[in-house]
Amino acid sequence: MTPVVMKFGGTSVATIGKMQKAARFIRQAVDDNTPVIAVVSAMAGETNRLAELVRSVSSVFDAREYDNVLATGENVTSALLALILQTMGVSARSWQGWQVPVRTSSVHGAARILDIERDRLDARFADGMEVAVIAGFQGVSSDGRITTLGRGGSDLTAVAFAAAFDRARCMIYTDVDGVFTADPRVVKTARKLEHISYEEMLELASLGSKVLQTRSVELAMRHRVPVHVLSSYTGQPGTYVTDEETHMETRTISGIAHSRDEAKVTLQSVADRPGIAALIFTALANHDINVDMIVQNIAEDKRTDITFSCPVEDIAKARSAIELLQGRGDLNVAGLLCDESVCKVSVVGIGMRTQSGIAAKMFAALGREGINIKVISTSEIKISVLVDRKYMELAVRTLHEEFGLHQK
Amino acid sequence: MTPVVMKFGGTSVATIGKMQKAARFIRQAVDDNTPVIAVVSAMAGETNRLAELVRSVSSVFDAREYDNVLATGENVTSALLALILQTMGVSARSWQGWQVPVRTSSVHGAARILDIERDRLDARFADGMEVAVIAGFQGVSSDGRITTLGRGGSDLTAVAFAAAFDRARCMIYTDVDGVFTADPRVVKTARKLEHISYEEMLELASLGSKVLQTRSVELAMRHRVPVHVLSSYTGQPGTYVTDEETHMETRTISGIAHSRDEAKVTLQSVADRPGIAALIFTALANHDINVDMIVQNIAEDKRTDITFSCPVEDIAKARSAIELLQGRGDLNVAGLLCDESVCKVSVVGIGMRTQSGIAAKMFAALGREGINIKVISTSEIKISVLVDRKYMELAVRTLHEEFGLHQK
Numbered sequence: 072m073t074p075v076v077m078k079f080g081g082t083s084v085a086t087i088g089k090m091q092k093a094a095r096f097i098r099q100a101v102d103d104n105t106p107v108i109a110v111v112s113a114m115a116g117e118t119n120r121l122a123e124l125v126r127s128v129s130s131v132f133d134a135r136e137y138d139n140v141l142a143t144g145e146n147v148t149s150a151l152l153a154l155i156l157q158t159m160g161v162s163a164r165s166w167q168g169w170q171v172p173v174r175t176s177s178v179h180g181a182a183r184i185l186d187i188e189r190d191r192l193d194a195r196f197a198d199g200m201e202v203a204v205i206a207g208f209q210g211v212s213s214d215g216r217i218t219t220l221g222r223g224g225s226d227l228t229a230v231a232f233a234a235a236f237d238r239a240r241c242m243i244y245t246d247v248d249g250v251f252t253a254d255p256r257v258v259k260t261a262r263k264l265e266h267i268s269y270e271e272m273l274e275l276a277s278l279g280s281k282v283l284q285t286r287s288v289e290l291a292m293r294h295r296v297p298v299h300v301l302s303s304y305t306g307q308p309g310t311y312v313t314d315e316e317t318h319m320e321t322r323t324i325s326g327i328a329h330s331r332d333e334a335k336v337t338l339q340s341v342a343d344r345p346g347i348a349a350l351i352f353t354a355l356a357n358h359d360i361n362v363d364m365i366v367q368n369i370a371e372d373k374r375t376d377i378t379f380s381c382p383v384e385d386i387a388k389a390r391s392a393i394e395l396l397q398g399r400g401d402l403n404v405a406g407l408l409c410d411e412s413v414c415k416v417s418v419v420g421i422g423m424r425t426q427s428g429i430a431a432k433m434f435a436a437l438g439r440e441g442i443n444i445k446v447i448s449t450s451e452i453k454i455s456v457l458v459d460r461k462y463m464e465l466a467v468r469t470l471h472e473e474f475g476l477h478q479k
Numbered sequence: 480m481t482p483v484v485m486k487f488g489g490t491s492v493a494t495i496g497k498m499q500k501a502a503r504f505i506r507q508a509v510d511d512n513t514p515v516i517a518v519v520s521a522m523a524g525e526t527n528r529l530a531e532l533v534r535s536v537s538s539v540f541d542a543r544e545y546d547n548v549l550a551t552g553e554n555v556t557s558a559l560l561a562l563i564l565q566t567m568g569v570s571a572r573s574w575q576g577w578q579v580p581v582r583t584s585s586v587h588g589a590a591r592i593l594d595i596e597r598d599r600l601d602a603r604f605a606d607g608m609e610v611a612v613i614a615g616f617q618g619v620s621s622d623g624r625i626t627t628l629g630r631g632g633s634d635l636t637a638v639a640f641a642a643a644f645d646r647a648r649c650m651i652y653t654d655v656d657g658v659f660t661a662d663p664r665v666v667k668t669a670r671k672l673e674h675i676s677y678e679e680m681l682e683l684a685s686l687g688s689k690v691l692q693t694r695s696v697e698l699a700m701r702h703r704v705p706v707h708v709l710s711s712y713t714g715q716p717g718t719y720v721t722d723e724e725t726h727m728e729t730r731t732i733s734g735i736a737h738s739r740d741e742a743k744v745t746l747q748s749v750a751d752r753p754g755i756a757a758l759i760f761t762a763l764a765n766h767d768i769n770v771d772m773i774v775q776n777i778a779e780d781k782r783t784d785i786t787f788s789c790p791v792e793d794i795a796k797a798r799s800a801i802e803l804l805q806g807r808g809d810l811n812v813a814g815l816l817c818d819e820s821v822c823k824v825s826v827v828g829i830g831m832r833t834q835s836g837i838a839a840k841m842f843a844a845l846g847r848e849g850i851n852i853k854v855i856s857t858s859e860i861k862i863s864v865l866v867d868r869k870y871m872e873l874a875v876r877t878l879h880e881e882f883g884l885h886q887k
Contacts, residue, residue, distance in 0.1 A: 155536050
């Protein structure tokens with residue numbers, strides 16, 4: 072019988088009381104004779120506490136040992152949740168990544184899941200185990216070291232288990248009610264979406280909507296795993312993330328995403344010849360700068376401007392990375408403009424593919440409110456703009472209304 | 480090359496600062512070109528915190544999950560110590576029990592070490608690893624579950640590694656300077672012993688001297704592992720625990736041990752026939768009562784008195800275990816006397832085997848101070864008495880002086 076995967080994040084297992092609530096959701100599935108694979112994060116705050124311990128040793132450290140320390144957080148939660156289920160009369164046991172095993176690459180701190188062996192779990196389910204409580208966020212490398220998958224990695228664990236177990240239903244319990252047309256804290260009339268496509272969810276996840284980790288959405292899309300986001304407080308039906316074909320709702324725009332703390336860097340009058348862009352963005356990548364949008368317009372007189380955006384916290388690193396290039400004489404930039412007071416606002420919707428005029432409508436609405444657009448970047452199903460941070464809420468609300476998202 | 484085993488207990492790794500101190504002791508050995516197997520406990524207080532988390536779920540719990548939670552404490556310390564060593568330029572990595580592997584029985588919470596495979600460690604030492612930092616107190620069962628060895632289990636881990644690695648020297652860093660002729664808090668003139676035999680250490684360990692865990696001394700004795708107890712504060716030479724043949728010091732008595740919170744239970748006028756004692760002590764064992772001394776004197780009129788001692792905290796369980804037997808009519812006890820205000824004082828020394836008169840000397844000294852002896856029990860190398868708890872310090876000091884232990 073195909074199990075169901077239920078994932079509980081850090082806030083959903085923050086206390087024994089909250090774990091008991093999670094256990095009741097699990098028992099409902101068990102009572103319906105469905106085997107459950109429960110995936111858990113560390114108790115809220117625990118991962119930060121452990122990371123702080125490592126950082127108090129040294130700012131530069133062996134990522135393998137860091138992973139060893141961090142993985143203990145999920146070990147504790149998985150065992151505690153198994154114990155709670157047992158007190159409810161449910162046959163449950165905990166599984167650490169290496170016990171399953173969840174095989175990953177050796178890139179510690181950001182490992183990729185290569186394979187989940189299902190034999191041991193299958194055997195135990197056949198023996199009467201009702202719930203396998205999996206320590207999320209972790210795996211084991213080919214040389215037997217413990218790895219972690221990076222922040223939000225428990226979502227990835229959950230989707231990977233669902234993919235490995237016959238595309239099982241993957242229920243992500245979180246501290247929000249589902250996916251909304253915009254952040255309800257910004258837009259009072261934001262509506263919960265009943266369905267959203269993988270593609271749209273992917274754009275929303277990478278655009279700063281923190282409901283699901285980006286890589287987990289990619290994985291779900293690749294394996295066509297049906298994901299269901301729901302509230303760990305109310306257990307209310309949340310949002311289904313599925314193939315666009317599986318839902319009939321027709322709409323052009325699904326939601327308005329935003330990301331507050333962005334910075335914009337412009338390299339003025341860069342030589343317009345092959346290899347220059349590669350030079351710049353290789354240097355930025357080597358300094359671990361999380362570059363998001365990249366915009367380059369047509370050249371004039373063999374010179375061009377290149378603009379990119381990144382999180383505000385990366386701006387000092389970005390500046391020094393570029394100044395280092397300047398110093399080496401490889402790059403001859405006339406000026407370096409940094410703007411640390413921008414935000415990103417995006418319109419996302421699968422219907423954009425077939426409807427024209429969305430961009431025009433978006434820009435006109437912003438213009439009417441006097442919001443100046445600094446940078447524009449588009450993909451097949453989204454349009455993003457950078458605007459002054461002070462206009463963020465106004466921009467999101469204006470676009471939410473403009474595209475009629477408050478209406479059913 | 481034979482490595483050295485260095486074990487650091489919870490107080491010796493309680494903070495990053497203390498771990499750095501431990502790391503400096505390790506580096507000294509590395510600088511002498513000796514490979515090091517460092518065994519660590521959880522940071523002081525951490526095991527209790529984790530156990531409390533489990534108990535907050537339920538007072539009755541699956542010991543496998545309990546072990547899973549508890550073992551995380553040592554995982555964290557082993558990784559942090561490895562990181563600290565790396566910052567000092569030492570090539571170190573952490574090893575969890577299952578990674579070595581340390582194979583144990585499946586008795587969770589009190590597992591026995593069955594085997595330590597040394598191939599992986601050997602290979603890494605050959606590759607240039609200078610220090611293997613082992614998470615103590617844990618292992619892995621034949622079905623791949625994490626086990627723990629019970630309180631003080633890191634001592635056992637250390638001795639077991641020393642045994643597996645060619646009887647390596649086993650250095651136990653602790654918060655005392657070594658083994659003393661008596662508890663220095665009770666007897667100001669107590670002296671540190673330079674040497675002590677396994678047999679004596681075993682009696683001292685089981686008699687309440689908390690320097691080394693009892694099972695670890697047994698294991699060291701069985702495998703003839705040279706154990707060296709020393710201070711993690713000063714690094715000063717402490718006490719060597721070795722074969723009696725390997726040290727030349729001749730003395731009759733090595734030390735005076737005591738155990739404060741004992742209780743004495745007397746079953747009056749029990750039928751003196753075969754099987755009665757077995758009936759009583761099987762019942763006590765089934766109730767997990769930690770019976771220590773057992774005394775039975777000759778019978779009169781086919782009736783006899785049986786006295787045993789146990790920790791004060793077990794007295795209520797002991798009483799109800801015996802009353803249950805009474806109720807079933809198997810036992811016909813005239814009276815049940817419980818005395819919860821006794822303590823145990825013991826004289827320990829390997830020289831006792833060949834010298835007579837030790838007991839007489841002991842009893843006379845106590846008598847001179849007006850200390851009434853309630854129960855006597857002897858083994859080949861120790862004599863223990865129960866006396867009123869209020870006399871404990873006086874009894875220990877009197878005997879320490881009587882046997883000349885304050886003198887070199």
